[in-house]
Amino acid sequence: MQHSIYKGGQDSEIVQLFAQAFTDTEGKKEGALIGNLVHTLLKITPTQDIRVFTTSKEEKIVGGVIFSKMRFNQSTVNAWLLSPAAVVPSVQGTGVGQGLIQHAHQFLKNEGAQVLITYGDIRFYSKVGYKPISEQVIPAPLRLSYPEGWIAQSLEGKEINPIKGKSFCAEALNNSVYW
Ligand SMILES: CC(C)(COP(=O)(O)OP(=O)(O)OC[C@H]1O[C@@H](n2cnc3c(N)ncnc32)[C@H](O)[C@@H]1OP(=O)(O)O)[C@@H](O)C(=O)NCCC(=O)NCCS
Structure with missing residues (x-):
């Protein structure tokens, strides 16, 4: 398995990976939704605001994770949102997701x-350092339908300094269906 930063040229393979992984675990509708999210993130996010990491096995992409920049109107903290992450069903549960995310964290650091933030299942993301946070510490960009899934970590080995005001995510994620 080889984890690396994605430099372009395989967008449709990446979209397909996410669509397949989410279809398998959460059904066809969610697969299509996340496939479309990844397509849009890759297409419209300014290069400086997106980092995509992939895992390859025998030249085939088997894992992917996308980080996009978060901004705040009252803070200049360098913060990124992990969303989404996927591993092909055939190799899920073998450590690929954790290895890829740890590789991405080191690159971003x-x-x-x-600060790194995500919105997902704490049972998985706690394995790569994320902890629940309140919206008093980091404001969410849209209303959270599942506030327990709002989780984050500092890469500086200290508590996250509470951020006041409003937050803003990448345009592709700026839709209540994802929150
Ligand atoms: C979630 C996902 C990216 C994890 O990748 P992975 O390669 O399967 O995960 P790993 O093998 O590195 O680690 C899995 C560990 O997390 C645990 N875990 C807990 N909840 C989990 C969950 N909802 N999904 C996956 N693993 C979970 C597993 O038990 C396992 O623990 P262990 O290492 O102690 O055995 C992958 O399963 C996937 O693509 N799922 C479908 C899409 C999805 O839900 N993406 C995340 C939302 S953005």
């Missing part, structure tokens, strides 16, 4: 990222 080297670039100066300070």
Whole structure:
């Protein structure tokens, strides 16, 4: 397995990976929704605001994770939102997802990222350092239908300094269906 930063040229393979993984675990409708999200994230997000990481096995992409920049109107903290992540069903549960996400975290840390946030299942994301946070610590960009899934970590080895005001996510994620 080889984890790396994605430099372009395989967008449709990546979209297909996400659509397949989410269809398998959550059904056809969710698969189509997440496939479309990934397509849009790759298409419209300015290069400086997106980092895509993939895992390959024998030249085939078997895992992917996308981070996009979060911004705040009252803070300049360097923060990124992990959404979404997927591993092909045939290799799920073998450590690929955790390995890929840890690789991505190290890359982002080297670039100066300070805070990482995601919105998902704490039972998985706690394995790669995420902890529940309140919206008093990091405001969510849209209303959360599942506030327990709002989770984050500092890459600076300290507590996250509460951020006041409003937050803003990438345009592709700025839709209540994802929240
Ligand atoms: C979630 C996902 C990315 C994890 O990748 P993976 O390669 O299967 O995960 P890993 O093998 O690295 O780690 C899985 C560990 O998390 C645990 N876990 C808990 N809840 C889990 C969950 N909802 N999904 C996957 N693993 C979960 C597993 O028990 C396992 O624990 P262990 O290491 O102690 O055995 C992958 O299963 C996937 O693509 N799922 C479908 C899409 C999805 O739900 N994506 C996440 C939302 S953005």
